[in-house]
Amino acid sequence: MEVEAVIAVVALLFFAFVALGVYATVKVVGAAKRGVDRTITQARRSVEDTTLRAKSFGQPGVAGELAQLRLGLRTSMRATQDALHAGVAEDASLAESVDLFRRLSAHGLELDDELKRLEREPDRATVASLLPQLRERTQRITHSADSLRWAARDRARQFAADDLDALNAQIDIEAGALRHWTAEEQPPRASGPGAASQGPGAGATRTSGTGVDWPEPVAGTGSSATADESWGGPAGPEAPQAITAPDPRLRTRYPWQKSARPETTN
Secondary structure, eight states, rough: HHHHHHHHHHHHHHHHHHHHHHHHHHHHHHHHHHHHHHHHHHHHHHHHHHHHHHHHHHOEEEEEHHHHHHHHHHHHHHHHHHHHHHHHTGGGGGHHHHHHHHHHHHHHHHHHHHHHHHTTTHHHHHHHHHHHHHHHHHHHHHHHHHHHHHHHHHHHHHHHHHHHHHHHHHHHEEEEEHOOOOOOOOOOEEEEEEESSSTSSSSSEEEEESSEEEOOOTTTOOOOHHHHHHHHTOOOOOOOSSSSSSOOGGGGOOTSSOOOOOOOOO
């Protein structure tokens, strides 16, 4: 049973690969055939357009006018077809225009076939009598095709202009934001004799512009001038001395100061 199952799985895989190979071959052959047909069609179209252009300039009379009508019709219809097919890929609202052009193309192909048959018509007098009607039909079809083509181009141009306007507005806003810089205002420096200290009634700490607390110099230690110089101002005048001399016992003492030796009476 296990051998039969393995054989069945192998057979299924084989048939699957064969089917996949056949499908890929058919797709490749179809694509190649479409490419060859497209190339042949384009070559035949180029040769026919060249022939019509040569007839319109080289042959006077009815034959030359028929060639001009065919050449103008084919040129207008082909330009409109290319414009609509290129625009519908980016703008889905052109799908209805493509449907209208498909219906118009049926009338254009019918007229082109009729003009082609009349080129081989030996009765030139009858063909000449039909020329006004053929010219009017050609103008109506080419006018409709030109209207669709230029409308599609104007629509694409308007969309491009709107997109460019929006882009320019965004760029102007971004450029203004890039140029919008402001210098930080520096706090003015204090100067003058009273900039370092606020007098003996000030608090025990000084707050600077950087948020650091600086110790208040102690009166009588001689550090007031140093503090004034550190802030960039000149040394202030000495404070007036009291009439009564200061009591040495009330003077602030620090642990690092040595005690005064008593004077000897010898």
